[in-house]
Amino acid sequence: MVGKASSPRVAALVGPYMGGKTTLLESILHAAGATHRRGSVTEKSSVGDASPEARDKQMGVEVTVASCSWLDEPWTFLDCPGSTEFLHDALAPALVADVAVVVCDPEPERAVMVAPILKALDDRQIPHIVFINKVDHHNVDVRAALEALQVHSERPLVLREVPIKEGDDIVGYVDLVSERAYRYKPGEPSDLIKIPDAAKDVETSARQEMLETLADFDDHLMEELLEEVVPPKEEVYADLAKDLEDDKIVPVFFGSADKSEGVRRLLKALRHEVPGHQAAALRMGIDLDAAGDAPLAQVFKTVHAPHAGKLSYVRVWNGAIKDGSTVETPAGKSNKVTGVFTLFGAETRKTDQAVAGEVVALGRLEDAATGMLVGSKPPAESEWLAPLPPLFALALRPSKQGDDVKLSGALQKLCEEDPSLAVEQSADTGELLLWGQGDTHLQVAMAKLARVYHVEVETAQPQVPYRETIRKGTQVQGRHKRQTGGHGQFGDVHVRIKPLPRGEGFVFSDHITGGVVPRQYIPAVEQGVREYLVRGPLGFPVVDVAVELFDGSYHTVDSSEMAFKTAAQLAMREGMPQCDPLLLEPMLMVEVSVPTEYTSKAQRALSSRRGQILGFDRRQGWETWDTVTACVPQGEMHDLIVELRSVTMGVGTFSWRFERLQEVQGKTADQVVEKRKQDLVTA
Template sequence: MSETKTSGETRAAGARLVALVGPFQSGKTSLFECLLARCGAIARQGFVRDGTSVGDSSPEARAHAMSVESNVGGVDYLGDRYVFVDCPGSVEFAHEQRQLLPVADAAIVVAEADPRKLPALQLVLRAVEDAGVPHFIFLNKIDAAAGNLRETLSFLQSVSRTPLLLRQIPIWNNGIAVGFIDLALERAYVYREHAPSEVIDIPPGETVLEKEARYSMLERLADYDDALMEELITDIEPPRDQVFDDLAKELRGGHVAPVFVGAAERGAGVTRLMKALRHEAPGIGATRARLGVADAGPALAQVIRAVHTPHGGKLSLARVLRGSFHDGQPVVGASGVEDKISGLASLIGGAATKQSVAEAGDTLAFGRLEHAAIGDILSAETHGPAPAPAKIETPAPVYALALAVKDRKDEMRLTAALAKLIDEDPSLVFVHDQQLGEMKLLGQGEMHIRVALERLASRYGVTVATHPPAVGYRETIRRAVSVRGRHKKQSGGHGQFGDVVLEVGPRGRGEGFGFVERVHGGVVPKQYYSSVEAGCRDALVHGPLGFPVVDVEAVLVDGSYHSVDSSDMAFRIAARIGMTEALGKAEPLLLEPLLAVVMRTPSDAMSRAASLVTARRGQILGFRARSGWDGWDEIEALIPEAEIGDLIIELRSATSGAGSFEAAFDHLAEVVGRQAREVVAARGAAADR
């Protein structure tokens, strides 16, 4: 696909994919609705608060009044085709935008004039900037904004690595924004409820401010255009076409992020935003270049979302990067396994419209591609695997719940259903912990897991009970003891006889179990040594406190045998008897896992985050500035696994929803006093049930 240029306009040919991103409750879904309505894709604008929006139409989104998955809507506007994808704003569902951004042509970052949301906005902007996506800022809720626009722009700039370029200034009347002045067009507009703004003369009182703001905009553009700089120095008014060409060029080059103002819920400022998209946003050709995909070659598409529907099977939402695809066409992914497209459809909210072909630039649902995973590149060249895509970082889980089904036969249904949910959402993780005897679902937060369990019940009819995951407690011993383990049984015919003397003692932390034989005189034949070791290991499965035993050593020093009645099993039983007795005598002690935690937090929330560590029996190891993130810090700490369960909930509460952490097992540490007694008592109570 090429680009066309007419009278100062440079527009991309082919459908364009535009991501709508921004912090939670910034108004992305309201903007999505307004864009669909303004372009005629829906009859009237719906509202999130009323439950009438095309986006957020899933039962889970309606129930929680928030976006929990991305919403897709295609529109036609003045002869151009666009697909808007409204991405969830909650950090718990941020994986949706990570999947989309690499193949988006442009992004609209929805922001507010609210300093409290800056950390969350910075997370969004960093994701967009790291993906190299040209982006506009839509300063939403301007009708309810308080304060000076210059101040607002200043604190927004503090979290953007890309220079912000003010494109519009509000027209205020008694402290309320009633319209705006477009600095590129030098025209004033007054807002009309749910309709395009009306052109008016620039109010006399705004003329000086408009001239100053326009000159600042041109100065910024002149940083990248020597001819424009020369015109400004010599007081020559640049031609309007040249200004628009510069605006498009600097946006596409990632040199600036234009800032527009409006109020999405009222439909204010949206038409000018659409026209800026039409004239300035790049298309699929620029996106191919950014991804390193050649213009020529077999048809390629990248999967950005998967949905398992009740009746239509699996749908893979994919962006066509090159060439075209048609219904029934065979395709392969990176694995080289061939699938056949079973239907193509454009989406608008939950409604699908059949299409016969998918051209370069289109974003359509491909039917029944069972082997296609999110992020996969699909190729029409079926002789060999498709190119491997750039890896999409999946964030490490920060919250977990243990799952229990009412009937064991439901475990297979649970596993199959969770596999589909994880195919749709790779940031979910399912673990069957054999050692603890638990099934666990891990994700990005409490709401993330809650939504997954609601889908599990509503879509697949699988209801589970949940509880906090078990902690991997262990036990060891304080001192060395010597014991005899003897097993003798006579029941007619050959009996059973095994006799061992063991010296059992502690080892260094993390050294595990050790077995040594120091038998003299053949009192225990060599053929039984491995059985003695196996019997000792059997006793370590559950120690006297009820937990697996670690970091002990057993030394076989003596024993006896019977030439007829001794056997491997007899010596194994004898060793288990002796080891069990030894562990009870050797002063058992409880160990708990400590996790090495790195917490990332805005600097102004550092003290609140640090207090969470100390309140959870944690030890702070150090503080440091977060590399490459102005205004952010990191805390290194050790925190017991038993205290980590709801840490992410409190951390996000303390950091305006922006804090995060990573945790990994570090070492086992001794638990003493009341804490140890409570853990052992709880284990005993659970065993008695």
């Protein structure tokens, strides 16, 4: 056990969309005296979700940082977005935090929404606490919520308090360690009361259950329970703190962020049981003993502010970083710190220096990337988040002519801010594609492009890279003859066109004898064929075709490379329609991951998109999830993630890879070819 330190500590507020994280942040800041009144998400007056994009969507779209003091101890709270489309911006802050507070709804049927974040915290061994919010609603069953959440947690959930109920309403709680009862006073500290008779049996049973769970990790406590010795409260508190730090248990609290009920109880637990920054650094593989007094910090978020330029949000692990000092990257590049800023929502407040444990923004570290360690001779980078796989794309083009370079630079900065975005210049279609995690994710990116970088774009659904091939071969002549003043143009070729097996691509050969086509013109023939194959008779690139040049003729004066190139194209233009052209569509191997109760819905979604279901199995490492494997046409994939999330309470996802090109015929092929003709006309 590293132990709690007096240095500033950090808690990340995570959990699903609409769980109430931002409302909890408002209540925490108000309880700590950092704000005069609680802000409101609906009234757009909150410290969290302060960006125009967040307020427009009324949801978190990026991490909000707010620092305050609670009982004279410095704390920083990181309010993380809840939508799975912004999962990267939730996990990155949690990595550098001392604890994550999982804020969730009390409805058992909504517990599945917590599964992705609980799994991520468990996998990365990040200490976390669950705060069941919104218990001011009628008929809330805390025990049922706990049991539903336990299904999705690899760690035992330990109830730290039991509710006091009057009728169907929760009006207070009994603390299971101190065995004291409290009655809620909305917006104020709770009143200490006598434990109601109706709650005594529940409290006794729940306390014993809590102690038995702790005893699984403490032999001495186990002996005390077996001997029916009541353990001292100090011992129980010490076990809770140690087991939380070691990520062996998940303490569970409840309350109402909207009414500030249970918030001070949560803050008390954070104060007494959350370890200092040394434990988080150790978890990240950082040896603070080896660092000595040298400053060391880790970038967990990069922001390009309209007026301040590049800001690197960092957790300081060691030493002190001063304004105007120089820090190095692991590659040895030096950057001068141009401003040290504490953060409070949208506000930045300049300070002289940042000490170990603090979260601050450092100005103008141009060579520092997200995840990087910076400081005085920093060690190699610690393990960081891999970019999330792309799931949804839009084709972009600037609305204003000449903004191409400006757009390229802006997209680069967007991707630096959010590594779950990716830019691709499609080699197949030539389009500029922006990839992300879903439609809302890219909508927010487009809004930032306009607001921050003043680049307006037009968006479209990406083109599908269809191909075409042929079913049979033919033999054809291409003759190009033109006489003008002076030298004319003459080229004459005879070619055989035949299909190749799928995946063979294009093969050109020549069997010229007797010099009927001079050797210097044969490369021009091949070039002409290749240029034609860029757009075949159906309007798409041609694949799996062999072309053989076997005869021809030339003129000693009028023949040229250009003439033979043109003759080859004439031959292909005449011959290819005779070869029974066939449309090919790209097929993707898709693995859809969903909670088991939604497996049948995922299968129906895939089948409705002409997908061939290949089977399903338990998702590796996920006890209550399945993975459905299917081969799906790429043309049916564009909004698959939108449908999946709509039928899985927002948690379904998938991965994909190119599998093969497959023949497509009938109505589907006719529609694709007709649309291609229309697109070529308008282009």
